Amino acid sequence: MSAVVWQAVMILSSYVLLDSSVQGCSPGWFGQHCDFQCNCNVSLSCGSQGDCPPNERCKLGFFGPGCQYVDLAARSSGASSPPYLFDNDETSCNPDSQATSVLYALTHGTPVSWFRIYSRYNPRQYSFHVKINGFGPYDDERQYLVNQHVVDVMWGEVYEIKDITIVGNIAPTICSIQITTGRNVALKQFANQSSVFNGAQGQASNAVDGYTSDKINGNSCVVTREEAPAIWRLYFRRPHIVSRAYVYSS
Numbered sequence: 001m002s003a004v005v006w007q008a009v010m011i012l013s014s015y016v017l018l019d020s021s022v023q024g025c026s027p028g029w030f031g032q033h034c035d036f037q038c039n040c041n042v043s044l045s046c047g048s049q050g051d052c053p054p055n056e057r058c059k060l061g062f063f064g065p066g067c068q069y070v071d072l073a074a075r076s077s078g079a080s081s082p083p084y085l086f087d088n089d090e091t092s093c094n095p096d097s098q099a100t101s102v103l104y105a106l107t108h109g110t111p112v113s114w115f116r117i118y119s120r121y122n123p124r125q126y127s128f129h130v131k132i133n134g135f136g137p138y139d140d141e142r143q144y145l146v147n148q149h150v151v152d153v154m155w156g157e158v159y160e161i162k163d164i165t166i167v168g169n170i171a172p173t174i175c176s177i178q179i180t181t182g183r184n185v186a187l188k189q190f191a192n193q194s195s196v197f198n199g200a201q202g203q204a205s206n207a208v209d210g211y212t213s214d215k216i217n218g219n220s221c222v223v224t225r226e227e228a229p230a231i232w233r234l235y236f237r238r239p240h241i242v243s244r245a246y247v248y249s250s
């Protein structure tokens, strides 16, 4: 069997650049080319910059400008990570008031250059450093205060991260963390493939339509005929530096 059968492709690039918007995208999409997907926690649609309605937030698994950063902490948490860290709720915090460190483990090693910490109080009052896979701190660690509750931790290079330990007196105040390698730049880009099984169903664009379900209208997958080589190919509207690609298979 050499047919390509995929539901979705997610290709992550480190930078979030929101296009200036034009009207007329179908519901659930925004941006100049309508290739940014809305990621609000209730509504399907969003504002012209991906902004969510007043009583909403980004849905689980997304954060940042226009809810475009893919949050790996919400998608790939290991058994040893306490749930308050990745429950999409910044009001549930570390129950251990004596904690001296907090460990977050991913299910598999992932290249990461920065992550975000939400604290119950102003992170400026605390000192901490970060260990990666049990080692560190690293000389190139930098901390940037984002607002009264949020601090971003960055490194000068990309490390293959299996787990992160936050060490210091900020530990008892930590409420959530978000880890990202960027946004999905595959969405709504041009794709084609060597053949399409079963007419219009199974066409190449199904892998970049934003749906990972195999049940959307019965035509959410890419399916080629059985052939060698079976090829699916993606063309970007503009170049991206890509750190990671995911393929969702049926």
Ligand SMILES: *[C@@H]1O[C@H](CO)[C@@H](O)[C@H](O)[C@H]1NC(C)=O
Residues within 6 Å of the ligand: 041, 042, 055, 056, 057
């Ligand atoms: C959506 O987010 C808002 C604001 O944080 C929250 O009050 C609400 O419960 C959330 N709804 C769902 C369905 O997650």
Ligand SMILES: *[C@@H]1O[C@H](CO)[C@@H](O)[C@H](O)[C@H]1NC(C)=O
Residues within 6 Å of the ligand: 192, 193, 194, 195
């Ligand atoms: C896919 O599209 C590219 C660019 O338009 C074209 O050169 C190529 O022949 C196409 N491939 C297939 C298999 O249709």
